[in-house]
Amino acid sequence: MKIQLDQTSDAELLRLMLAGKRAAFAQLYQRWQAPVYRFALRLSGSVELAEDVTQDVFLTLMRDGAQYSGSGSFAAYLLTIARHSVLRRLQRERRFVTLETNGESEDTPLPDGLPDDAVDEAGPLANLTRSEMTEAVRQAVQGLPLHYREVVLLCHMQELSYTEAAEVIGCEIGTVCSRLYRARVLLAKSLAGWKPEAAAAPIKLKPARYAI
Amino acid sequence: MNCPEFDKLIVSLACDTLASGSLRAQALAHAATCARCGARLAQQQMAAEGLDALAAQEQSIQAPAHLGAALLAEFERQRMLAAPQDAPSEPIRFRLVSLLNWRWATAITAVLFVVGLTAVLWRQPVRQTSPVQEEIATTVTPLPVNTSTNNETKMVAKISPKPKRKKTARHNADEYGALISLLPIVPSEAEEFQQVVSMQIPRSTLRLWGLPLDEESDNEQIRAKVYFSEDGVARAIRLHN
Numbered sequence: 053m054k055i056q057l058d059q060t061s062d063a064e065l066l067r068l069m070l071a072g073k074r075a076a077f078a079q080l081y082q083r084w085q086a087p088v089y090r091f092a093l094r095l096s097g098s099v100e101l102a103e104d105v106t107q108d109v110f111l112t113l114m115r116d117g118a119q120y121s122g123s124g125s126f127a128a129y130l131l132t133i134a135r136h137s138v139l140r141r142l143q144r145e146r147r148f149v150t151l152e153t154n155g156e157s158e159d160t161p162l163p164d165g166l167p168d169d170a171v172d173e174a175g176p177l178a179n180l181t182r183s184e185m186t187e188a189v190r191q192a193v194q195g196l197p198l199h200y201r202e203v204v205l206l207c208h209m210q211e212l213s214y215t216e217a218a219e220v221i222g223c224e225i226g227t228v229c230s231r232l233y234r235a236r237v238l239l240a241k242s243l244a245g246w247k248p249e250a251a252a253a254p255i256k257l258k259p260a261r262y263a264i
Numbered sequence: 265m266n267c268p269e270f271d272k273l274i275v276s277l278a279c280d281t282l283a284s285g286s287l288r289a290q291a292l293a294h295a296a297t298c299a300r301c302g303a304r305l306a307q308q309q310m311a312a313e314g315l316d317a318l319a320a321q322e323q324s325i326q327a328p329a330h331l332g333a334a335l336l337a338e339f340e341r342q343r344m345l346a347a348p349q350d351a352p353s354e355p356i357r358f359r360l361v362s363l364l365n366w367r368w369a370t371a372i373t374a375v376l377f378v379v380g381l382t383a384v385l386w387r388q389p390v391r392q393t394s395p396v397q398e399e400i401a402t403t404v405t406p407l408p409v410n411t412s413t414n415n416e417t418k419m420v421a422k423i424s425p426k427p428k429r430k431k432t433a434r435h436n437a438d439e440y441g442a443l444i445s446l447l448p449i450v451p452s453e454a455e456e457f458q459q460v461v462s463m464q465i466p467r468s469t470l471r472l473w474g475l476p477l478d479e480e481s482d483n484e485q486i487r488a489k490v491y492f493s494e495d496g497v498a499r500a501i502r503l504h505n
Contacts, residue, residue, distance in 0.1 A: 072346065074339060077336070077339045081335060081336070085327040085332065086327060088327070090322055093325070102327075106327050106331055107335065111338065114342055183321075188314070189314035192314075209315070209318070209322065211319070229275055233274065233308070236275070236307065236312065237304075237307055237311075239314065239315070240307035240310050240311045243311070
């Protein structure tokens, strides 16, 4: 009996894959390679590392896929593997980088507000072209401290719920909300001074170390 | 709504994920009246808007194609490695195929040939030197020749069991006397004797064969081995001691 794999659930595909069905693995890979790769790419900032991490994730799935209980989110399961792989590799390579102004912890008091010109009626982003804006946001995200960046990537880019994000990170939901709020404040702060002509100027980065 | 209450809702409000409509209305009303909270909401909305735009743009990013090919190849490899554990009949078939390989077949044939040849060579000397031949070869001596023509003697005889090996032959040689030829021509070839018959006969029979005997003991029974040739004629005799 031929199974419609594109409509099959992740858990069922995983079961078929573990039974040796090549098509099931191909379908799972097709379905999840992009989210895993993007997450690894944005979390690490390195194409090579993202490729290695993507490979790690699917190799782990082949080897230890049976450990997935099926009760939780499959996305959270894969991204947990990806996150561990990224952090392990970053620790090994010591490639922690962040924006000069963002080396702050969760206890650092946040600024009360943005400069006056940043909250005008149209909003600061209204003046930006779409591609320039997204490039500025990308750089701002890349400059966030790791523990803020991962929350932003999980909740915004991967569209996980706070619960799923908490599962991936291994923390409380309240911590996720708190970090997300602070991350947005920092992002807004970075974007507030951004002007289209300033897009060409690279954001100054400096190496920093964070305890993970 | 006051500022601390607004702070708790601001993330959900900015992402438009606030479930309660009334809470949302209260929060927006507070942001409109409080400059500080209004600015913070604007901050959050601006960041959320930028992130949404970025997420939409990055939807097109895919993992490189070579990754997928490599992973599929790895999956195939692992499946092949795992196959013998899943299907126990596979290795048996594999072994049978291996055994049928021409190299194996050649080797096995060679071994069987050597073993067979060894067995044949080992058996051949035993056949050639049967107890009868040994006895003839070693004990035939020229005897006084009698010209008796009545060599054909019919008598009830018990065919002895098949001659045993050397040990038996030596034992027989001890029990029986020298081989006496019953014909004028001494058999030159030991192979001429086809059968050896152990029998008990009256001594008078020996006279019929031309052997010298005391008349007084004609009725005495004696044991002897009579050697017959291929044509059924008694050719030689060996008397029991």
